[in-house]
Amino acid sequence: MRQSELFTQPRREAPADEVATNAKLLVRAGFIHKEMAGVYSFLPLGWRVLQKLENLIRQEILTLGAQEILMPALQPKENWQTTGRWDKMTDLYKLRDRSERELALGPTHEEIITPLVKNYLNSYQDLPLSVFQFQTKFRMEPRAKSGLLRGREFLMKDLYSFHRDETDLQHFYDLVTVAYKRIFEILGLTEKTYLTLAAGGTFAEFSHEFQVLTPAGEDSIRLCKSCHLAVNEEIFDRKNNCPGCGTQKLESETAIEVANIFKLGTNFSQVFNLTYRDETGVNQPMIMGCYGLGVSRLMGALVEILSDERGLVWPEAAAPFPIHLLSLGLADGPAARAAGPLYERLIKLGREVFWDDRREISAGEKFAAADLVGLPYQAIISDKTLAAGKIELIKRSTGEKSFLTEDELCAWLG
Amino acid sequence: MRQSELFTQPRREAPADEVATNAKLLVRAGFIHKEMAGVYSFLPLGWRVLQKLENLIRQEILTLGAQEILMPALQPKENWQTTGRWDKMTDLYKLRDRSERELALGPTHEEIITPLVKNYLNSYQDLPLSVFQFQTKFRMEPRAKSGLLRGREFLMKDLYSFHRDETDLQHFYDLVTVAYKRIFEILGLTEKTYLTLAAGGTFAEFSHEFQVLTPAGEDSIRLCKSCHLAVNEEIFDRKNNCPGCGTQKLESETAIEVANIFKLGTNFSQVFNLTYRDETGVNQPMIMGCYGLGVSRLMGALVEILSDERGLVWPEAAAPFPIHLLSLGLADGPAARAAGPLYERLIKLGREVFWDDRREISAGEKFAAADLVGLPYQAIISDKTLAAGKIELIKRSTGEKSFLTEDELCAWLG
Numbered sequence: 001m002r003q004s005e006l007f008t009q010p011r012r013e014a015p016a017d018e019v020a021t022n023a024k025l026l027v028r029a030g031f032i033h034k035e036m037a038g039v040y041s042f043l044p045l046g047w048r049v050l051q052k053l054e055n056l057i058r059q060e061i062l063t064l065g066a067q068e069i070l071m072p073a074l075q076p077k078e079n080w081q082t083t084g085r086w087d088k089m090t091d092l093y094k095l096r097d098r099s100e101r102e103l104a105l106g107p108t109h110e111e112i113i114t115p116l117v118k119n120y121l122n123s124y125q126d127l128p129l130s131v132f133q134f135q136t137k138f139r140m141e142p143r144a145k146s147g148l149l150r151g152r153e154f155l156m157k158d159l160y161s162f163h164r165d166e167t168d169l170q171h172f173y174d175l176v177t178v179a180y181k182r183i184f185e186i187l188g189l190t191e192k193t194y195l196t197l198a199a200g201g202t203f204a205e206f207s208h209e210f211q212v213l214t215p216a217g218e219d220s221i222r223l224c225k226s227c228h229l230a231v232n233e234e235i236f237d238r239k240n241n242c243p244g245c246g247t248q249k250l251e252s253e254t255a256i257e258v259a260n261i262f263k264l265g266t267n268f269s270q271v272f273n274l275t276y277r278d279e280t281g282v283n284q285p286m287i288m289g290c291y292g293l294g295v296s297r298l299m300g301a302l303v304e305i306l307s308d309e310r311g312l313v314w315p316e317a318a319a320p321f322p323i324h325l326l327s328l329g330l331a332d333g334p335a336a337r338a339a340g341p342l343y344e345r346l347i348k349l350g351r352e353v354f355w356d357d358r359r360e361i362s363a364g365e366k367f368a369a370a371d372l373v374g375l376p377y378q379a380i381i382s383d384k385t386l387a388a389g390k391i392e393l394i395k396r397s398t399g400e401k402s403f404l405t406e407d408e409l410c411a412w413l414g
Numbered sequence: 415m416r417q418s419e420l421f422t423q424p425r426r427e428a429p430a431d432e433v434a435t436n437a438k439l440l441v442r443a444g445f446i447h448k449e450m451a452g453v454y455s456f457l458p459l460g461w462r463v464l465q466k467l468e469n470l471i472r473q474e475i476l477t478l479g480a481q482e483i484l485m486p487a488l489q490p491k492e493n494w495q496t497t498g499r500w501d502k503m504t505d506l507y508k509l510r511d512r513s514e515r516e517l518a519l520g521p522t523h524e525e526i527i528t529p530l531v532k533n534y535l536n537s538y539q540d541l542p543l544s545v546f547q548f549q550t551k552f553r554m555e556p557r558a559k560s561g562l563l564r565g566r567e568f569l570m571k572d573l574y575s576f577h578r579d580e581t582d583l584q585h586f587y588d589l590v591t592v593a594y595k596r597i598f599e600i601l602g603l604t605e606k607t608y609l610t611l612a613a614g615g616t617f618a619e620f621s622h623e624f625q626v627l628t629p630a631g632e633d634s635i636r637l638c639k640s641c642h643l644a645v646n647e648e649i650f651d652r653k654n655n656c657p658g659c660g661t662q663k664l665e666s667e668t669a670i671e672v673a674n675i676f677k678l679g680t681n682f683s684q685v686f687n688l689t690y691r692d693e694t695g696v697n698q699p700m701i702m703g704c705y706g707l708g709v710s711r712l713m714g715a716l717v718e719i720l721s722d723e724r725g726l727v728w729p730e731a732a733a734p735f736p737i738h739l740l741s742l743g744l745a746d747g748p749a750a751r752a753a754g755p756l757y758e759r760l761i762k763l764g765r766e767v768f769w770d771d772r773r774e775i776s777a778g779e780k781f782a783a784a785d786l787v788g789l790p791y792q793a794i795i796s797d798k799t800l801a802a803g804k805i806e807l808i809k810r811s812t813g814e815k816s817f818l819t820e821d822e823l824c825a826w827l828g
Contacts, residue, residue: 007481007534007543033530035486041530042484044545050484067421070456070464072449073487073550074567095509095519097566098554105509105519116447116455120421129421131458136487136550140512152511153488 001044001321002343003356006030008043010369021216022303023147025312029372031320038144038152045373046299048320050155053295054134056186056317057157060179064172066130066159071112073136077102079111082271091140105138110264110290113160114272117286123277124164127286128172132159134295148300149216149256159291162269164276169287173261176291180210180259183293188315192305194255196221197243198232203267206235210259210293216304217256224250258298264288306397312374313397321354323413324375326366328382331359335381342381342391342406351413371396379409415458415735416757417770420444422457424783435630436717437561439726443786445734452558452566459787460713462734464569467709468548470600470731471571474593478586480544480573485526487550491516493525496685505554519552524678524704527574528686531700537691538578541700542586546573548709562714563630563670573705576683578690583677583701590675590705594624597707602729606719608669610635611657612646617681620649624673630718631670638664672712678702720811726788727811735768737827738789740780742796745773749795756795756805756820765827785810793823 003009008030015027017034026032031046042050058068077094080086086104093105106112113131121129137156144152159176163169177195184193189212196211211221211230220233227244233252241248266285269275275283299318306313316322325346327339339357346353354375356366363382370378380392390403404412417423422444429441431448440446445460456464472482491508494500500518507519520526527545535543551570558566573590577583591609598607603626610625625635625644634647641658647666655662680699683689689697713732720727730736739760741753750773757769768789770780777796784792794806804817818826 005479005481007531007540007545009534030534033533035526035530036488036490039486039488041486041526044481044483047482047484065419067419067458068461069458070461072453072455072567074450074453074552076450091512093509093511095507097507098556112449112455116449117421119447120423120444126421131421138488142512153486 001354003354004358006044008045010372018147019145020147020149020300020304021307022149022300025303025307025372026147026300029312029374031312032148036152038141038150040148040151040296042296045320049299049314049318050295052318052320053298054155054157057183057293057295058134060183061132061157061159064130064159064175064179066132066161068133069131070133070135071106071109071116073106073138075104075106075112077104079115080104083111083268084271085111091142093138093140106135107137107139108290108292109133109135109158110160110268110288114268114274114288117160117162118272118274121162121274121276121286124279127276128161128163128168130159130161130172132157132291146216146218146300148296149304150218151296154297155295157293157295159293161289161291162274163287163289164278164284166287169263169289173263173289176261176289177208180261180291180293184210184212186315186317187298187302189302189305193258194221194223194228194230196223196230196232196255196257197235197239198257198260199235200263203265204263206239207260207262209257211255212258212301212305213253213255214301214304215254217254219255219257221253221255222250223253230255256297256301256304258301259291259293261291262289264290307374310368311372314374314376316376319374319376321352321375323351323353323377323379324370324373325353325355325379326370326381327355327357328363328366328380333383335383335386338386339381342409345406346410346413349410349414351410353413415768417768418772420458422459424786432561433559434561434563434714434718435721436563436714439717439721439786440561440714443726443788445726446562450566452555452564454562454565454710456710459734463713463728463732464709466732466734467712468569468571471597471707471709472548474597475546475571475573478544478573478589478593480546480575482547483545484547485520485523485530485549487520487552489518489520489526491518493529494518497525497682498685499525505556507552507554520549521551521553522704522706523547523549523572524574524682524702528682528688528702531574531576532686532688535576535688535690535700538693541576541578541690542582544573544575544586546571546705560630560632560714562710563718564632565710568711569709571707571709573707575703575705576688577701577703578692578698580701583703587675587677587703590703591622594673594675594705594707598624598626600729600731601712601716603716603719607672608635608637608642608644610637610644610646610669610671611649611653612671612674613649614677618677618679620653621674621676623671625669626672626715626719627667627669628715628718629668631668633669633671635667635669636664637667644669670711670715670718672715673705673707675705676703678704721788724782725786728788728790730790733788733790735766735789737765737767737791737793738784738787739767739769739793740784740795741769741771742777742780742794747797749797749800752800753795756823759820760824760827763824763828765824767827 221230223230224242329335635644637644638656743749
C-alpha cells in the first residue's frame with residue numbers, strides 16, 4: 001500500500017485523553033481511533049493487525065480439530081437466568097427489545113453454545129467436540145482507561161469443548177495449552193508469558209491464565225522463574241508455591257491476562273440438561289471446557305511489551321505489513337524514481353509492502369514516522385544507497401542494518 | 415472436511431418455528447441455528463458461506479480503492495442526537511452504561527464515520543476517500559419472521575465515500591454500481607437483480623437499491639424488463655416510468671433489497687462540521703455517499719432464489735465447499751476403501767472437499783443429504799463407477815452428469 005493513499009498519517013503528538021501507552025501509541029500511529037472510553041475503531045493499519053492475529057490464532061486452533069462458527073451478541077435473558085448469571089454478572093450489558101423483552105449483550109457464550117450443542121449431540125460417539133469463534137464481546141467495564149487492554153467492546157476468540165469424562169477434557173486442555181504457547185512463541189512473547197494458576201470461579205478449583213508481564217497490566221502474579229510458571233495473587237492464600245517445583249520463593253510481578261483456559265465441568269451442561277448417552281444407554285452430563293483469547297487485548301499487550309521510545313515494534317506475525325519501503329531525496333530524484341518500479345515489482349510478486357511515497361516530507365520525518373508505525377523492517381532507498389546499487393534494510397526491533405540488491409530484497413521477502 | 419466429523423448433520427424435518435424458506439432449509443441443512451426471532455448462530459457450513467461472500471465482496475470493493483476498517487457497535491448517544499436520529503430512528507436499540515450514560519447499538523455508521531474522518535482529512539488533496547467495513551449491525555425489527563432476510567443482528571458490508579463535489583461523488587457512485595453488478599453476476603443473480611430507483615430519504619431525491627426478485631421479499635417494485643431497471647413502489651407516485659427508456663408499461667413484482675447506494679450529500683458533513691479546504695483556502699462541506707450490502711441477507715436471498723424442492727443450491731462463489739464427495743457401498747467395500755486416498759490426495763492438492771464418509775448410511779440417504787446441503791458438484795464413488803475406473807460427477811443445479819477419472823477430477827478441481 002502507498003502511504004500517501006492511507007487516510008491516516010502518523011502524528012507528532014500523543015492524544016491528550018489517553019493514559020495507557022498502547023492507546024497513546026496506537027492513536028498517534030493511526031492504528032485506532034477512540035470513540036469513547038473502552039470503545040475503539042480500528043483504522044486500516046490497526047485492522048490489518050487484528051486480521052493477522054486472528055489468522056494466526058485460527059491456524060493454531062484449527063490444528064486442534066475445532067470447528068469454526070459464529071454466535072450472536074444479542075442473547076435471550078432466559079438463558080442467562082438459567083445459569084443465574086443475569087443477576088450475578090455485574091458487567092453484563094442489558095437492553096430491551098421492542099416488546100420490552102430483555103436481552104443480554106454477550107460478554108461470553110456459554111449461555112448460547114451449551115443449548116446450541118444440545119440440538120446436535122446425543123451419543124458418546126459424538127464426543128469429543130470443540131467449536132470456536134472470533135466474535136465481538138461486550139462488557140460493562142467500570143473503568144476503561146487501559147486502551148485495548150480493557151475494552152467495553154472487544155474482539156475475542158472463544159473456544160468451547162465437550163467431553164465424556166475428565167480424562168478427555170484434560171487431554172484437550174493440555175492441547176490448548178500447547179497451542180496457546182505456540183501462538184505466544186510466534187509473537188515473541190514466550191519469555192514474558194507465564195502460565196498462571198488462577199481461581200476456577202464457581203466452576204472448578206483452579207483455572208489457568210496466560211499472563212504477560214507488563215507494568216500496564218491489572219493483575220498481580222507470583223512467579224517462579226526457573227519453572228516459568230506463576231500463581232495469581234487472588235489465590236495466593238490457597239496456593240503459595242510454584243505449581244512446578246513447589247518452591248515458595250516467588251517474585252511478585254504485574255501482568256495482563258491475555259488468555260485463559262477453564263474447566264467448566266458439568267456446571268453448564270447440568271443447568272441446560274446437556275447430556276450424552278453412554279455405551280450402556282445411560283444419559284450422562286457432558287464435561288465442558290472453555291478457552292478464551294482476547295485478540296484486541298493481545299494487540300494492546302504487544303504494544304505495551306514490545307514498543308520502545310520511538311514507537312511501535314511489531315513482530316512479523318502481527319505486523320500490518322512486513323516491510324516499510326522509504327524512498328528519500330527529492331521528489332524527482334533518482335531514489336524517488338527507482339522506488340516506484342521496485343514497489344510495483346514487489347506487488348506483482350505478491351509481497352505485502354507499505355511504501356512511504358509521500359512527497360515533500362523530509363528524510364528525518366519519514367524515519368520518525370516509520371519508527372512510530374513500527375513495521376519489522378524498513379527498506380531505505382536513497383540516492384546514496386542507489387548509487388551503490390543497494391537498498392538499506394533496517395530491522396526495527398534491533399536497529400541492525402544490512403545492504404541488499406533489489407533482487408536480494410525480492411528473494412528475501414518471498 | 416469429513417462429514418462424519420461435522421457436529422451438525424442434515425435433518426429430515428423442517429423446524430416447526432420457521433416460516434421463511436431460507437430459514438427452514440438452512441436450519442434443516444445445519445447451516446444456521448435460531449437463537450431467537452431474527453437472531454441466528456452460523457454453524458460451520460453457514461459460517462463458511464458467510465466467509466465466502468465476505469471475501470467475494472471484499473475483493474470487489476478493494477478494486478474501488480476503498481480502505482478497510484472496523485468500527486464499533488457501541489455508539490455514543492451524543493452522535494445520534496447530533497443527527498437527530500436518536501429520536502427519529504424507531505428501530506434503534508438503546509442501552510445504558512454503568513454510569514447510566516445512554517448508548518446506541520449501531521444499525522449503521524454515518525454517526526461514527528463522519529466525525530472519525532474529520533480527524534484525518536483537511537484538504538481537497540485528501541479527497542476522494544472511501545472506507546468500508548464488514549461489521550455486525552443491530553436493528554430492533556418489529557417483526558423478524560423472514561430468517562436471514564430480516565435480522566435483528568446481521569452482518570453487513572458498509573462503505574462510505576467522501577468527495578469535493580457532486581461530479582466526483584457521481585463517478586464513485588457509478589463505480590460502486592458496477593462493482594455490485596459484478597458481485598451479483600458472479601453469484602448468478604444478474605437476471606433476478608434489478609437496479610431500482612428508490613426514495614432518497616431526507617438526504618436526496620432518489621437512491622438506488624439492488625432488488626432481487628423473490629416472493630419472499632418485502633418490497634414491491636415496478637420493473638421494465640427490456641431495460642432491466644425498476645422503480646420502488648414507494649416512489650411510484652413521483653416516478654412512474656422506466657428510468658431507462660421511459661416506458662410506463664412496468665410490471666409489479668415482489669423483491670428483497672440486498673444492497674443500496676445512497677447520495678448523502680452534505681447532510682452528515684454539515685451537522686458534524688466535516689469540511690475540506692479548497693484550492694483557494696476556503697472551507698467547504700464534504701459531499702458524502704454510503705453503500706450498504708447485507709452479507710447475511712444476501713445468503714438468505716441466495717437460498718430463496720436458487721434452492722429447489724430437494725434443498726439448497728449454492729453458486730460456486732458462495733458454496734461452503736465446491737464439491738461433495740460421496741462414497742457409497744459397504745463400509746469395507748471397494749468404493750469406501752478408494753474414497754479415503756482420493757480425499758487425502760485432494761486435500762494435499764489444497765482443494766476444499768466435503769466428504770460424506772459416514773458409515774452405515776444408505777446411498778439414498780447420502781444423496782438426499784447432499785441435495786439438501788446443495789454443494790455445486792457431487793462426486794460419487796460407488797463400487798460400480800470404481801469398476802469402470804471412473805467417478806460420477808453431478809452438477810447440483812442442473813442434474814447434469816459426467817464421468818471422470820481420479821486424475822481428471824483432481825485437475826478439474828484445480
